[in-house]
Amino acid sequence: METMPREMLRNLQLKKFKRILKWGYENSGLYRRLYDQAGLTPEDIKTWDDVAGVPMLEKEHYRSAQAKEPWPYGDSLCVPLEEVTAYRQTSGTTGQPVYQPDTWQDWEWWSECWAYTLWAQGFRNTDRVFIPFGYNIFVAYWAGHYAAEKIGCEVIPGGILNTEERILKMKELRASAFMATPTYVLGMAETAEKLGIDPRTLGIKRILCAGEPGASIPPTKRRMEEAWGTDVYDHIGATEIGGWAYECTAKPGGPHVNEAMFLVELIDLEDGSPIEEPGKPGRVVITAFDRRAQPCIRFDSKDVAMWGEPCACGRSFRVLKGGVIGRVDHITKIKGVLFSPSAVEEVVRDIPELGNEFELVVRKKNDLDELILKVEILPHCCHQENKIKEALLRNLRLKTNLNYYLEFHPYGTLPRYEVKSRRFKDLRK
Amino acid sequence: MGTCKINRIDLDLCRIARAMEEIKTGVFKLKEFSGGMQCVIRNCDRIMASLAMIQINCEINDIDEMEKGNY
Incomplete structure (x- = not known):
């Protein structure tokens, strides 16, 4: 899929979009209401122009749907409640948290999306991956953990350890990779130095960053790479969406969109028209093609990004130059x-x-x-x-x-x- | 960097699709023969979820379209 010619990929995406829209319309009260109000049925979607006319979903839609039964997902839920096997929630930075149900198949899908990321960044079954993350109700690195297992890495869950203990454990077990926010990657390096340990001597071969845009901001990336003496790669994801973009080892200046699993549209910040050309910032609107329990269809992520040039790695998936360059609500x-x-x-x-x-x-x-x-x-x-x-x-x-x-x-x-x-x-x- | 061209592989989607159908049929049979035994059901469900991931990745749920060369 990653090297599929663009035209074929776009045809496949259109087919997948129609399929998930039909799924949402037929199984979720939330999507049914949204599309009925717009006078839209799944059969109306035939071309990319039709896709651009599908109403966008915002967090507030989830919140109001989740005030209904069945608790706590309301009628945004597309499967019987007994098929839900995992609960996560958003952090609530912008208001009431959104509850996120996943079936086992959805969870397989989450780790599948992250497996694209890890493989593209050089993670292999020879890696011993340390995860310095407080495993909890936020999805964060949960899927990274399962994806690493899925591709055969040995995974060390650094759960409730404090930063000093995490560094000492990484040293003791000779971890070869870890994943954290850019802020924490830099914080861990500072803590290691306080412990008298030069992070560059720990033998870390690669670091995956997610949660903040730092790994696509050149000076921040450079600081992390210098501090740890290794390659640092970006990943973008969100609870309601999934892990939707990843940087590859060619480091083209931003992450590839995982266009096998997601449709990412950039739309003009002022007039809402689609942006296809590189270099022009736009609002990121995302559809997850295969997420079933609580679908994500034309979700307004509030992120701002711009298309970059094709990457030398051979993937036909488009690159977002500089990753997420801002938030609509921060701009x-x-x-x-x-x-x-x-x-x-x-x-x-x-x-x-x-x-x-x-x-x-x-x-x-x-x-x-x-x-x-x-x-x-x-x-x-x-x-x-x-x-x-x-x-x-x-x-x-x-x-x-x-x-x-x-x-x-x-x-x-x-x-x-x-x-x-x-x-x-x-x-x- | 710049030397990381990803591998192109020989892939026969039609044969994968047919093999998947056979596995699915086998899993349904397993469930049927189990008489509802929980250890069989839960592991069959896991197999089905994993099969779905292969399907998503290879988009092989439409054999007719593939044989027409539309993939």
């Missing part, structure tokens, strides 16, 4: 300028004298927007504060066209995160 206007916080991450992480952590606050002062950037200078670079300040302000201005108030904090005092970081705070709302 905001500051002083009338369109602003995405990921641009700030790129600038901060590109200055080697700064630590990995930062925090960005936007607030109103006398009716004017004010941007405050908090950073940490590495202890041995404190004497260079003026030089760093100058470089930071200049690069931020170039990258975002905005001015900032800078706050330098002692190294190690800004918040550290294990899973998803919350470094951007908009206090105007």
